[in-house]
Amino acid sequence: MSDSLPHRYKHPHPAVTVDLVIFTLRDEELQVLLIERGLKPFQGEWALPGGFVRIEENLTGAAHRELREETGLTQAYLEQVGAFGRPDRDPRERVISVAFFAILSSDKLALQAGSDARAVSWHSCNKIPELAFDHAEIVHAARLKLTEKINRTTIALEFLPTEFTLTELQRVFEAVRGEAIDKRNFRKWSQSLSFIKATGRMRRGGQHRPAELYRANTKGLLPPPRALTETPEPFNSRRVDVAAYRKGFEDALSALHKVLVDSEKKLLKGLVDR
Amino acid sequence: MSDSLPHRYKHPHPAVTVDLVIFTLRDEELQVLLIERGLKPFQGEWALPGGFVRIEENLTGAAHRELREETGLTQAYLEQVGAFGRPDRDPRERVISVAFFAILSSDKLALQAGSDARAVSWHSCNKIPELAFDHAEIVHAARLKLTEKINRTTIALEFLPTEFTLTELQRVFEAVRGEAIDKRNFRKWSQSLSFIKATGRMRRGGQHRPAELYRANTKGLLPPPRALTETPEPFNSRRVDVAAYRKGFEDALSALHKVLVDSEKKLLKGLVDR
DNA sequence: CCAAAAGTGTTCAATCTACACCCATGG
DNA sequence: CCATGGGTGTAGATTGAACACTTTTGG
Numbered sequence: 001m002s003d004s005l006p007h008r009y010k011h012p013h014p015a016v017t018v019d020l021v022i023f024t025l026r027d028e029e030l031q032v033l034l035i036e037r038g039l040k041p042f043q044g045e046w047a048l049p050g051g052f053v054r055i056e057e058n059l060t061g062a063a064h065r066e067l068r069e070e071t072g073l074t075q076a077y078l079e080q081v082g083a084f085g086r087p088d089r090d091p092r093e094r095v096i097s098v099a100f101f102a103i104l105s106s107d108k109l110a111l112q113a114g115s116d117a118r119a120v121s122w123h124s125c126n127k128i129p130e131l132a133f134d135h136a137e138i139v140h141a142a143r144l145k146l147t148e149k150i151n152r153t154t155i156a157l158e159f160l161p162t163e164f165t166l167t168e169l170q171r172v173f174e175a176v177r178g179e180a181i182d183k184r185n186f187r188k189w190s191q192s193l194s195f196i197k198a199t200g201r202m203r204r205g206g207q208h209r210p211a212e213l214y215r216a217n218t219k220g221l222l223p224p225p226r227a228l229t230e231t232p233e234p235f236n237s238r239r240v241d242v243a244a245y246r247k248g249f250e251d252a253l254s255a256l257h258k259v260l261v262d263s264e265k266k267l268l269k270g271l272v273d274r
Numbered sequence: 275m276s277d278s279l280p281h282r283y284k285h286p287h288p289a290v291t292v293d294l295v296i297f298t299l300r301d302e303e304l305q306v307l308l309i310e311r312g313l314k315p316f317q318g319e320w321a322l323p324g325g326f327v328r329i330e331e332n333l334t335g336a337a338h339r340e341l342r343e344e345t346g347l348t349q350a351y352l353e354q355v356g357a358f359g360r361p362d363r364d365p366r367e368r369v370i371s372v373a374f375f376a377i378l379s380s381d382k383l384a385l386q387a388g389s390d391a392r393a394v395s396w397h398s399c400n401k402i403p404e405l406a407f408d409h410a411e412i413v414h415a416a417r418l419k420l421t422e423k424i425n426r427t428t429i430a431l432e433f434l435p436t437e438f439t440l441t442e443l444q445r446v447f448e449a450v451r452g453e454a455i456d457k458r459n460f461r462k463w464s465q466s467l468s469f470i471k472a473t474g475r476m477r478r479g480g481q482h483r484p485a486e487l488y489r490a491n492t493k494g495l496l497p498p499p500r501a502l503t504e505t506p507e508p509f510n511s512r513r514v515d516v517a518a519y520r521k522g523f524e525d526a527l528s529a530l531h532k533v534l535v536d537s538e539k540k541l542l543k544g545l546v547d548r
Numbered sequence: 549c550c551a552a553a554a555g556t557g558t559t560c561a562a563t564c565t566a567c568a569c570c571c572a573t574g575g
Numbered sequence: 576c577c578a579t580g581g582g583t584g585t586a587g588a589t590t591g592a593a594c595a596c597t598t599t600t601g602g
Binding site: 182184185189204205206207208209210 | 564565566567571572573574575
Binding site: 006010058087094 | 278279280281282283284285286287288289290326327329330331332333354356357358359360361368370372
């Protein structure tokens with residue numbers, strides 16, 4: 001008996017899981033990957049993919065592992081949404097879930113059947129079925145975070161393959177924002193931020209004029225890591241300043257932070273972003 | 275022996291703690307509450323207040339409990355920063371920490387000595403000492419989040435007592451943003467958003483003209499909960515729209531969400547914020 | 549009367565919004 | 576030749592940034 005329950009603690013410990021809200025663009029809609037639960041509780045209901053965090057594993061590492069198990073992909077944008085820990089959220093035992101959202105680009109959509117024969121399918125964010133546990137709340141929080149970031153970062157590019165047309169980019173914004181955008185204004189805006197650049201190549205197909213292909217502009221675009229400098233963002237700075245922030249700037253900041261943490265004390269006068 | 279380790283699990287479970295980044299405004303600076311650790315590891319170093327999440331306890335509940343134990347306060351603004359779970363962040367065992375930040379208004383600053391005789395003190399965010407565990411990273415993330423929200427929400431009011439002058443409000447923004455703000459522009463801006471209203475009363479004191487007192491404007495100011503309506507925010511909407519978002523709008527949204535979750539499906543077309 | 553903080557407007561530049569037509573292609 | 580989506584510019588309104596002096600009080 002004690003062999004089957006070999007891990008012992010002085011105080012009760014909760015289980016910790018990661019749950020993934022995997023977004024993609026399909027049929028010009030924002031969609032989320034859901035699995036149909038094969039086991040109790042909530043058997044037969046839809047839920048987010050997820051699983052336990054291993055004892056030696058990073059939270060982000062666990063999220064990447066789950067993503068790989070679910071989709072076969074080792075590389076994708078991944079960002080923490082937060083921890084969800086209502087005591088009654090799982091009827092079996094106390095489970096605290098750390099939620100992440102991921103973005104799959106539309107060229108990687110082929111869905112391998114999940115590792116364990118469960119039904120897996122994409123659902124439009126506008127028609128999400130009833131979900132198990134508190135997963136409706138998690139999806140909601142993830143969608144809020146995604147929507148918050150779409151205009152402030154280059155996260156939209158994560159939905160697209162390396163080369164894409166401006167119309168495809170506009171479709172991403174429209175799907176995430178849930179509304180139509182004026183074509184001329186969008187093109188002016190996105191190009192003025194110079195986080196994309198034209199490749200000069202064309203995409204032909206369909207009976208219409210070919211579209212110019214763009215890609216992320218990786219050169220010379222990193223915003224100043226203001227969190228670690230002496231000149232915080234000016235009051236009421238223009239949107240263009242912040243909208244150009246690159247995806248992953250937080251990652252860059254925290255990496256920088258680790259490197260500089262000892263020597264930067266004198267620089268740490270002001271902070272960041274907005 | 276087995277009596278002292280009575281909680282047994284099939285798989286190893288991490289411990290889960292909450293850590294608090296408690297902000298306030300002191301000496302016109304943004305400051306953080308730190309405790310000096312009395313025990314190993316990191317004995318004698320500064321750290322964030324925090325403690326284990328009880329098995330039957332909400333994460334938010336645990337954060338409130340820690341806040342109460344540390345400051346004696348039962349009411350304060352509290353918001354989750356995220357989960358921090360590097361496997362090596364605590365040398366004793368695997369500990370996953372869910373960090374929150376709290377804001378103490380300047381009229382509640384009297385520091386009760388912590389429950390257990392440790393040194394407790396305020397530190398300027400511009401001169402934070404070396405911290406135990408990964409607490410430097412947590413403070414950094416909390417400050418990022420605070421800075422992000424100061425212009426988009428009414429969170430600044432949490433730093434002040436119920437009645438305050440415009441200059442005091444300006445000091446909050448200046449401390450959080452880490453820079454001086456033009457007085458006339460600030461007064462126009464803050465008043466135009468109408469999240470505060472004049473009380474007609476005056477604060478006298480000091481040898482200068484008395485200042486008019488303001489308070490939060492609670493009437494008629496809730497922003498439309500766009501996350502749950504059919505009309506998401508327009509493309510590139512003006513800052514004034516979002517800046518008026520009230521503190522706690524996320525709480526309101528999630529409460530609304532629970533109430534409406536069944537009947538709102540048809541409304542769930544678009545989402546929020548800028 | 550003096551020091552100290554409260555209070556107040558205007559001008560200029562940048563950005564946002566709304567809006568309608570021609571272009572290049574495949575069939 | 577025609578249907579389809581690609582591509583382009585301008586004018587008016589809103590907002591942001593810079594900037595200096597008068598007012599009221601307590602001592």
